[in-house]
Each structure stands twice: as structure tokens, then as C-alpha cells.
Amino acid sequence: MEILVCVRRVPDTSENEIALNSAGNDIERDDLVYSINEWDNYAVEEALQIVDRMGGSVTVVTVGNEEDEEVLRREMAMGAHHGVLLTDEVYDGSDARGISTILKAFVKKGKYDLILTGVQSEDGGAQVGGMLAAMLDYPFASLVNSIEILDEKTLKVSREIEGGNKEISRIELPCVLSIQTGINEPRYVGMRGIRQVASIPILTPTAEELGINSESVGQTAARVKRVDYFIPQAGKGAEMLQGSREENIDKLLELVAAKGGLK
Amino acid sequence: MTPIFALILHKAGVVDDSAIELLEVARKIDPAAKPIAVAVGVGEELDSVCHQLSLSYQEIWKVAHEQLAHLNAEVVRQALQKIIPAGSIVLCAHEHFGIDLGPGLSIKLSAAYVSDIVGIDAVDGAVLNVIRQEFGGQVSAHVRCDISSGAVITVRPGAFKPIQLASFNGTVIDKSSEIGPLVSKRQYLSTVVAESGDVDITKQTILVSVGRGIQEKDNISIAEELAEELGAAVSCSRPVVDAKWLEKSRQVGTSGKTVKPKVYLACGISGAFQHIAGLKGNPFIVAINKNPKAPIFQVADVGIVDDLLEFLPELTNKIRDMRTVSAK
């Protein structure tokens, strides 16, 4: 089975250390470290496990620039067979639709039975997988937390729905699935693994080679643009409720309700 | 005027709370908007849904089709493609169905797509300015969206509270005949209900988390009762697991699970470094602890110094009372 996994390099925000820059229009990126988007890592592991069982190969692809090569290397160290970096000036400033357009052009050049993405990224909105599927007219399922291969043409997938319940569906190949965390236990990749794949070439087809119309991608084509970042509410420390127990309960319920904690 | 559609979620014939939240979103986009509710489904359940919607929406489009008996985004998308006019704004709650439907629908409608919005700033001609949260809620972003050729917008549940609901006697328009045959390469098979006792604390919106302050195993039920009233799950800090009062799967912290709730009630949890590290996504933290110097108060949003063995049962009772009152 030929599997394509679309991945992204994102700031690693596993610690609550995101701050705004002095201009207040972006997050402070100087102190950030970047890594593979967590969901994408699960998607790659899932692809590798499928290929381990079924044979085939796993290709990881990302849209970005040279800096993003490191996440491709990391996923190749995990076992992905090919890495593809889709980079071109005309892509700069693409929104999710633009990214999907680029990926679609790449998919059309190859032959993939299964395309996986992560459900979402830390700074994204769970968009690319569904868009790509619609552009390709492939069936799509999001929030997938288990994949079972029924036959060469069909998968049985489980989607994570409310309350920890699972929605089981049958889906035809080729299809696009967005993978939820927890679907597997991704293997560890250390520095050694990354070094071992350092010399494997990464493909970098240009927009022209993929036949991408520069007006359909990039800044000008983007309909959705992030203007700036801001901090929603300053961390203020605990507001101590000093009233009687009854007053405290009332006040607490009011606050919790305001946070969507009571229905 | 751009038509605004609200895609309605419902379950067992009952309309989801998000339906009225979408009304609020529509109002913020255009105070004069007359949003149209779109309800898909089958049979009497759908009729009941449409009836409920008619109390808050002026116009309801009803789409009945046997293929829509289960909300399968792949099928729903095809149905919507056929009836939603070009250039419309389509709203849906950003949960598992919205995530499934939204991106593809936007492509098929050639509309812009903005997901998981938590606020709306202003509408400036064909530009809609919305607010999203990124990086697990640590920062918010102003996002500008060109809606000149329509938009699909998914809305974070609970982010838009309706202020005042107009009461209507809305009209239900049956659009079922307009959708024609529906085919899908994805078929719904079944739903596997999570076993109770097999709660995934990482997926909960509210957590009632207990620490050593709960003192003994029998007291865990105090937290469980509160959790039940809140529709929450019980999680805990490490000493509670060590004492075998709760399963390991309930533990929050570096050696346990990383959780991302909206509201976190830390009951009798001192707030050790290793525990707090398991809390992500900037939840609203309520700390209840006997010890006013407990470090948890440094990171909590609201703190109460009290004996939780007395405080929690009273809190539970209070919520129960409120429910009974509102039920009447």
C-alpha cells in the first residue's frame, strides 16, 4: 500500500511558554523550538504500521521551506521511505486552501492508496485533510483513532466522537484520513536515527513541475489571513474567594458557568 | 445581504445546544440577519427537531433522506452542496461533525473556511474579522476572512452565549426533494459506546481532580457525585493512584496523562510541579484546598480555602438544587 502522510513543522509548545513579541503582532519566536506536529507524528506511525503489515511504502510530504526539512528527516528516521519538501516562493502566505491546492497537485503526480494527515496542528484548524479530500474527490474521515484493513479497496475506520464513543465506518480507497492522537504509540527517534537518514535525498519538486498556477496559491489567493496574535487574558494568579461557604459556592458556580463548565 | 445558514446538530430528536449559539454568531456577523436553520435526518425525529428549531429560528430547511439517518459528513456535504446557494455563510459547531464536514464543504461551495472561532470582531464589507485560539489556547489570533464568495465557519461550542432569544413561530420548508440521490464512499456501520469506567480524562471538558486531600478511598465518591452533576470526569494526582484509590488512567501529571480541559477543579491537590505539568491548554483552574499556602493557588484562577470533604458535597447539592429549579 502506498501511503502519503502530510506533515508540518510547528513550534513545540508542550510547555506553557508562548509569549507575544514586543511589537505584539506575533508570538515571540526567538525562544521557540520547533518539532513535528504531534498529530502528524501519530499519522506517520500509523502509516508505518500499516506498511509493516501490508507492504508498500510511506512518503512524508510537507509544504514549507528548507527549515522544514528537519521534520521530514525525523519522520524518515522513524521509517518513512521518502521525504518530499514542496517549496516555492509562490507558496508563501498560502492559507489552508492554498496548502491543499499544492498538496493536491503533488498527489496527482503520484499514485497513493491512502493519504493521512494529523487531525490538526497547534496553530491550525483541522482544515487541510478535508479540503484535500474534497479537491481530489476522495472520501474523507476525520478524527480517526483506529484503522483496520478489510481488503485492497476498503478500510474500516473508527472516528472519535463525543464522550469517548467511537463511530465505525467503512471507507473506500483511495481516501484521506485525519489521524487523532492516541491511535498508536509512536516510536522514539533519537539523534542517531536522524543522522542515519541525513544523506537520503529529499525530493523538492517546484510549483512549475507540479503544474501549479501561481494565482491559486500564496498570499494573493489566501482568503483567510491571520492579522496578529494577542494574549486572551493575563495570568493573574488565583482570585481567592473570601466569603462564607455558601457565598463561595454561588460565586464559584457563576464563574464556572461563565467558562462553559456548566450546562 | 449574505444568507446565513446554521447547520443543526441533533441527537435522538433533541436539538443540540449549539443551535442557539449559532444564532448568536449570525447576529454578530449581521445584526439584521435572518439565519436559516438546516436540519437533516429522517422521520419523526427530524420533525421533532424542526419543531424545536421553529421556536428560535424564523426559517428552517428540513432535509429528510434515508441516507441521512446517521449524520455522515460525506453524505451531508453532498446534500448541502445541492441546496445552499453560492456565496452563503454556513455555520456549524466545531466538534467531531463540524471538523468532518467543514473543510470539504468549503471547497465544494468554493467558500472560505474558518474553523473553531471563539469571537467575532467586526464585519467590514466582504471581510469578516474573527478571533481564534492557537497553541492550546495560550494565545489568540485576529483572523481576517474574505467572505465575498461565501464562507464555512465552525464555531467553538460554548464560546457564543446567546444573550436574548427572540421567540418565533418559524416556518419549516421541506427541501428533501431538491437533493436527489446521495452516494458515498464512506458508509456508517455502527457506534461503539465507551464503557463506563473507561473514561479518557484527556478528552474531558471538565475535570474534578482529587489529590491527597480526599484522605481516603471512600471519599472518592464525593468527587464522583460532583463530577456526575457537572457532566465531568474524576481525575487525580499521583498520591491517589499510589494509594490505589483510583486507576492509573485517571492520573494527571508528568508520569500520568496530559489533559486539556476547559475547567479543572483541583480538590485537595497541593499543586506539585509534576502535577501541574500535566495541565495544558490554559484551563480555568479552581483550587479548593485547606492549606492557604498550597502552591496550587499560584497557578489557579480561583482559589477557595476550605475543607473539601464538606465543601464538595454542598457544591454538589447546590448544583442539584439549581437543576431541579430549572427543570420546574
Add this chain to the structure above:
Amino acid sequence: MVNGLQTPAESIYWFIHGRDLFLLIHLLGTACFLYIAWRRLQPLMRGERDLRFDRPGLRLANVLKFWLGQWRHPRYKFAGVLHILIFTGFILLATRAFSLILGFTDESSPTSDFEQIYAIVRQYATTVVFLCMVVAIVRRLVFRPARYAVPHRYGKGHTADAIFLLALIATLMLADSLYEASKAAASTQVGTRGESLALYSLPWVLQIVLAGSSLAALQHIHQGGFLIHDLTFFFLLCYRPFGIQFHVETSLFSIFFAKLDRGTIKPVRWGVPDDKLDQVKSFGVKAFEDFTWKHMLDFYSCADCGRCSDNCPANSVGRPLSPRFLTIKARDYCFQHYPMFRPPSNGVALVGNLYSEDEIWSCTTCGACEQECPMLVEYIDKIVDLRRGMVDEGRVPQSLQKPLKALESRGNPYGKMEKKRGDWAKANGFGEACTVSVLNGKNNADTLYFVDSVTSYDDRMQAIARATARVLSRTGTNLGILASAEKDSGHDVRRFGEEMLFIALRDQNADAIRASGVQRIVCSDPHAFNALRHDYSGMPPVEHVSQSIADAVRCGKLRFDAVQNGNVYTYHDPCYLGRHNGVYDDPREVLDAIPNLRRVEMKRSRDRSFCCGGGGLMLFYEPNEEERIGVKRVRMAAEAGANVIVTACPFCMTNIEDAIKVAGLEGKMTAIDLVELVDQQTAQLSNAA
């Protein structure tokens, strides 16, 4: 014909001449043994390289101390003394054994004085060994010491096997004694002057029993005793390599080749320098043949005494690890896959078949097993090698992947920002009491305080950092820190098998330390101390703060206020300060220098200290266990009558403070770091000064 009896060589056994029969037995027996030994050498020859021929003098000294001197045996008094008796008996009987193998039969009576004395010594040795066998059998059958028990998951018990071997040795002794006794009895009957048997020895007793027997009967007993002795001897020789008794042959080599440097970790591949590691195809131990030959030899040498597991904290709380069975399982694997008559069958993966992942991650590397093993069998290096293998294959528990990734990107396991590493020194009011300069090229200092991650970032442990800085400045130390230039020492990264990450961290730290120009390094974290001391090279002298304080006390640089409470203190030895580095006395000396301080020792202290549950990355990994290790430790302190546990390691602090809560001893028991206590008890006097 001597003493009225035919010698066995002269006798006829079932129409075969004794001389021929024994020649045949000896040739067959020796050939058999050589063949078996050769087969047993096969895996060792396929094993990985291991450089064990350095420092021969030290190695010989080890042999004298641990092998001939049986140094560690008396740590378990009864079994130890029993073993020393048996061992001594065997050594004394060895001459006879060798003369047997060389084909001599006991033809003549001793003539020289020396021979006569040796005969007497031998008879007593035989007697002692025989009695020891009886005691050992009774002990095994009746008293059944708990450490010999085989938990269900490791298969059936080893008692029958042990009894069989003990009985064989007893038979050997008894047969030899019968042979001697019948000879003596016969010579008494015919009135020739034979050698007299040692008084009250087993042959002496048997001689009395046999005194009334006819010469013909004595001839049969004489002949038979010799034959049984001979057969038993060669049977044992060839049977031992199939079980725990193989240690009789291998222990000498195991001890000679034993690891000489505690606290260190073996290189990934012996003889491969760090910069060539990229060329190594596979890291660590994945298949049996990835063990080094010395580690395989360890498997042969294990005598199944169970002392390792008896002292293993992981084993004691029911974690899925028992060092004893780590070895036994490997030995059984080796025997099964290197059979006597078929070619060896290679390579199933050990982890997943022989060992579970949990088992290998369960080890805290506390070193209690290695401290106890009379054979100096190594465990930590094997565990680390097995972990290296798992890391290489990506089989790392999810809970450990996060901190490892954070260590890679941020230099600390919490993923905290580098620039906040020195923030502990910016706490309110701290700067007024003492200055800690950041060694960033603009400042310099004589002494570097290497803080390490947990003490830098954990709120609770930052108090230890501040106390360390205050105390050291009171001793007049000119102190600096690396702050953001410091990375995690990598101590536990290495011990969790991530060698490449360790090397990266080590190189960054080593560069920063060299650039700082300091003359010495002080650590408050024994893990950092051990890393800088043993895992790094070319560093300025490294000491633990407890050593610095002890020095200051000795020179009179620190004076203590008397403690003004009725507390009873006990000192918990951190593994990486005590066992791995031998620092036991300095912290105790410091405590005893504090006026009025009442100190008690826990039963398990010093080199038998009981691990707190494990530091470093172990905090991110939770094996299944019935109870927390730390809780056991806290109970031991309570048993000793202490209500304050003094330790000298931030991880011990974390575990013990948690354990106090879990054990329900909050309010009754507290934990304090040595340096915090010293800080408290020196604050007033130094303020006054």
C-alpha cells in the same frame, strides 16, 4: 597388596582390570568435560568485544580478595560462613582432584611428613564439606530462606536441582571417606601399620563402624568407594556446566575480569570512540550475541544465591524486574540456543521474548545488586545495553519520549526555556544574602556550581540550589553558575540508553565548563556529580557539596547552631553518592558536627542503602508496582525511630517527600536536604558574624 587390601588399580571390576577401568573413566570424563567446556565457550567467542585485560595487578588483587578471600560472602552470615567452609574444603581437596584427573590413583600410603599432614587436612576437609552439605540440604528443605524462592512467573523452583547437587557432593565426600576408612580398617585387622585417620573425621567415624567387617567386605567397600568417588567426581565435572554449579569453574575468571570502575557505564562498543559511533550499525543488546563475552561469562558464574534480588528495590516492590532472573533467564537461553550436539540457533530478540520492556525499564540503576554479588556480576551495564537496544529500535515508552525530546531541544527534561535555568538565583531576597555570578565570559569564579535540571527548574528543589549557594559562600567560596549555558548533565539520559543524546549534552557542558575557566566543580545533585566524575573526561576536580561542607567543618570554616528540637535524624544514602562513589562518611560527619543533633542509622544504610525509587528520567516512568519504593524507605526510617530523613539528592527528596504523604506520615516525618539543614544551622552564626 598394601594394608591387606588390593588397591582399586589392582582390583578387578566385573572382569575389567581396575587400572584400565579408571584410565577409561578418567579419559572419557576429561574428554567429556573438555568438549562441554569448549561448547560453553562458543557463545563467548561470538559475543561482543570487551576490554578486560587492563590493570592486571588490580585484577589479581580482586581475585585474592573476592575469590580466594570470599570477601562478600559473610554479608549474609550463615550462608556466607557455610560457603567459606565449603570453598575452603574444595580448595584443600583440589590437589587430590587434580591428581585424579591426571590419571593417578591412590596407590600408596603417605610417606613424607608433608603427605601425612595433607592427608589429615584432607580428611577434615572432607568431613567439613560433608557436614556443610547436610546443613545446606536441611536449610533448603526445612528452613527455606525466602530469597531462594522462585516466583511463579519465572517457572518452577530450583530446590530439587540444588538438593541433587548438594547430595552429589555429599556422596563424593562419603565415598572418599569410605575408601579411606576401609583401608584403615583393613590395615588394623592385618596388623600392618597404616596411617592413622584424623580424630573425629568422617573416615575416622566410618573406620569404627567398619572395624568388625571381614576383609572381603572391606575389599568391596574399598573398591566400591573408590569407584563411586571416581564416577561421582567425573559426573559432577561434566554436569556442573549445565547449571549453577558451573560457577565452581568460572568464578575465578569472572572475578578476574570483573568491572573495575564503579559509577561508570560501558561504552556502546568497546574500542569504538564516540566520533566513530555513527558507523556502528546497531546499538546495545538486541540479541543474545550482542552481550559482551564477559557479560555472558557472568551468566555462567551466577550461583543463584538470590542476594541481588534480595537487595533490589525494584524487586522488593513487585516491579517486573529481578536481577537474579535477568541472569538466570539469559543463562537458560544460552544453554538452550547453544546445545551440546547441534549447531547454535541464533538470534531471537531478547526484549519481547526473554525480557519484557517494563522489566528493563524498571531498574533504578541503584547498584544494590552489584554491591551484593559475591561473584561481582554486572547488572547496570547489561540493563543499559538492553535499553540502548530498545532506544535504537524506537521502543521507548511514551512517557519517556517527551522528556527525551525536550532534553534534545531544550537541554532539560521539562521542556523549560534555557534562559530560565538560572532563575532560581533571582528569587526575592536571595541576591542580598549571596552573590552567584553567571559565568558567561564576563564574570569568572574559582568554583562552578553545576546545578543540573531538576534543581534548576523544580520549585521545591530550587530551595536546595539556594541553600547550596548560601552555604558555599559562607565557606568563602567564590561561586559561579553556567545558567543558560548549562544543559542537563545527561546522567540518566545515558543510563536510559540514549547514548547519542548523552554525548551531545556532555559535549555542550564540557565546552561550557572549559570556557568558564573554573578550578573545581561542586554539585548538589549526586547524579550530576557522578556524571561529571565518571561520564565526562578532562573536567576540573568534581566534588559533592557534602564533601565541601565536611572539609569546611574540618577546617573550622563552618560553625553550627545547636538544633533546638527533639527531632531524631537519619541519613539516607543516595545511591549515586554512596554506592557509586563511596561517599558515606562526609555527610554523617557533617550531621554529627551539629550540636545536639540526634542521629540514628536505618537498618539499610551505607552500601546497603535502599534506593528512594530512582531519580532522573525514572520520575517520568512508572512501572507496575505493588507499593512505591520510597514508601518502603520511609517506613524503614520510621522503624529506626527517626522523624527527619536527611538526604543529599534532589531526586531522593522528591521521592521521599511524596512517600511521606503516601505512607500517611505527614506531620510525623519530614525530609530535608543535608545542605538545607546546614544552611539553617549556620544562618544565625554567619549573620551575627
